[in-house]
Amino acid sequence: MHSTVTRTQNVFGFFTTVCFIVAALIASTDFLFPRTPSASITVKDVQVVKGRPHYYSPKREEYASIRFSLSADLSSLFTWNTKQVFVYVTASWPDKDAANKSVRTNEAVIWDTIITSPSADHLQNIGLAAMRKLVASAKGKAIDPNRGKLELKNQKPKYQITAPTGKLAETDDVQLNVHYNVQPWVGVLTWTPQVEFGRWKRMKGGLSKVFSLPALKKKEEKKGEKKKA
Known part of the structure; x- marks a missing residue:
């Protein structure tokens, strides 16, 4: 018994x-549910400065600030099981001494955002007025088709990028890439797929044209410009 x-x-x-x-x-x-995300990203302005990229940086080093414009449609990532989507933009470039320039060994995040589904709006850390507008816009909608659409013009980066060597000026073959991470209510996290899987397609676009970081201005040139002024 x-x-x-x-x-x-x-x-x-x-x-x-x-x-x-x-x-x-x-x-x-x-x-x-099919996933057919698409994105278009273009570089607007690039600056390389020498200084302390963060207040806690122990030394002066070269860091880059990259402005960009982004147009993305990630609405197909939102289903009834989607809690939120984490979107981020990275800048990647190969090592200067690398034999194969197609291998991008350096990658850094310059911007990110979280897009919640209507059922997860209460998790947003925003003010009461903004929360009321967000809840009102999604009232009665299990899936909001406009949630995953982004239109950013001349967007400032959230984070400056640095290199382990402390030098970034005149770096070639730099490229911006759009990524996403889908966080469901139940299930595993899924990242930007590199291959197509059933009805889940690879992101269409999402890559910028290859560009180079500019050189730093020399102190002598700055002094000369001040004297002329």
């Missing part, structure tokens, strides 16, 4: 098994 503890363990084990199966079924429904 089973004891109370044994029966409790059996009930709890059955309960967790059912929960796991239900969660797996919910997560698998994501594959039924």
